Amino acid sequence: MADVPYTYVIRKPSGREYWRFRRGQLHTALPGKPGEVAFQKEYARLLELSQAPAPSKAAEGSFASLIAAYRLSAEFKALRPTTQKDYEYTLDLLKDELGDAPYRLVTQAMVKAIRDDLAATPRKAHKVKQMVSRLYSWAGEENLVKEGHNPAAKIKRLKVRAKTITPWSDSEIALFLAHAPAHLRMAVTLMLYTGQRVEDVASMEWTQYQGRFVRVRQSKTDEMLEVAVHPNLAALLDPVKIRRGRICKSAKGRPYTANALRKAISDQCAAIDGMPARSSHGLRYAAAGMLEEAGCTVGEITSVIGHRTYQMAMKYLTARRNSQAAMARISALTAGNPNS
Structure with a gap:
């Protein structure tokens, strides 16, 4: 060779x-x-x-140098790795757009122009505003700019069209569990009975399963939770429990990433006859409904899934129950009046 x-x-x-x-x-x-x-x-x-030459050092006083300094700061290093990664993407975008500009001379119009270029993706556009604000807040604390100087301060957030997330119904859950392979039944059951985000379920280790509780440190809030284990979940976990490693794995035995698990669940829904399109996040909504029907207090429910998820889930579930009640009344009326 x-x-x-x-x-x-x-x-x-x-x-x-x-x-x-x-x-x-x-x-x-x-x-x-x-x-x-x-x-x-x-x-x-x-x-x-x-063979490419090493990138040149950012010019002193440039926006690129401000970004480089922030990346080396104690504030940035104290962020969670997932947050750092999220910030890095927006920082790279800003470096490409404003890198050579003197950071003390960056204007609101310059930042707004970058935001407007991203209007098709409002969340990404808003991250630009947030990141610029964070940079200049830090720069003010470090006496790199005048106190209060922030070219993103008065830029409004672009409106985001609300995304509809539908909770899984009992019949949809039963249909999925009846036709999905074992590794996806495991993931869906974990999400349903713990109410956790797909990121936290995908990264869940067997050591977090304590028998009576599942210990979860939420990636979004950094809050440590102990979620009581439902008998249905215990019945699925106990026969296959091992000492260590991820709980959720693919058919090939590989640990799932959050995105891969989202896609696997979505693809499986599409492959089941009669199963509508449903998202992994809809299982959190379904979990909220199950907890509410079991008589849990608002405090108990929100301690597991969070206030915002609870409010949005209850809004949808209340509308669905009202619709079911209305149809029941109509059915009762029709049954009592054969001529109707």
Whole structure:
């Protein structure tokens, strides 16, 4: 086999080979093996990338230098990793748009122009405003700008069309559980009986299952919860419990990411005859309904799923119950009057 510069191979006892690329600070895996299209394409890309000159240091006083300083700040380092990753995306966007501009001279009109360019994605547009505000608030604390200077301060938020999330009905839950494979039944049952977000269910470890309780540190709020385990959930977890590792895994035994689990549930809904399109978040709404029907107080319910989710779920479920009550009255009236 011809020598391929800057690569080496790892051979497993099974005989399988894994190729990797290493040059300077660039160290990563390669797909397949030399001679294969995917390998050669990625090798060429990495070789070119490793030869590129290092990025130049941001000019002092530029918006890019402000971003670089914020990324090194104690405030940024204290953020949760998921929050840092979310901030990084918006910071990179702002660096591309305003990087060379002196940060002390950035105006409201400049920030508003970036926001308006993202009008098709209102949430992303609002993150731009939020991130600029956060940067200048930090810069003010560090005496890098005059106190109160914030070019994003008076920029209004673009209106976001409300997204409709429908709670799963009892019949939809039963239909899904009757036709879905075991690994998705596990995930859906966990979401239904704990009321947690898909991010927290996807990352849930067996060590969090304590028998009578599931311990959850919510990724969004950083709040630690102990959710009592319903008998239906215990009946599913107990026979397969192991000492460690993720609870939710794919059919191939790989841990799910939140997005992969969302998609798997959505795809499974589409594959079941008679099953409408339903989201994983709709299971939180269904959980709110189950807790309410069981006689839990508002405080008990919101301690599990949060105030906003409870309010939105109850609004939908109340409308559905009112509709069912109305149809029941009509049915009773029709039954009592054969001529109607």
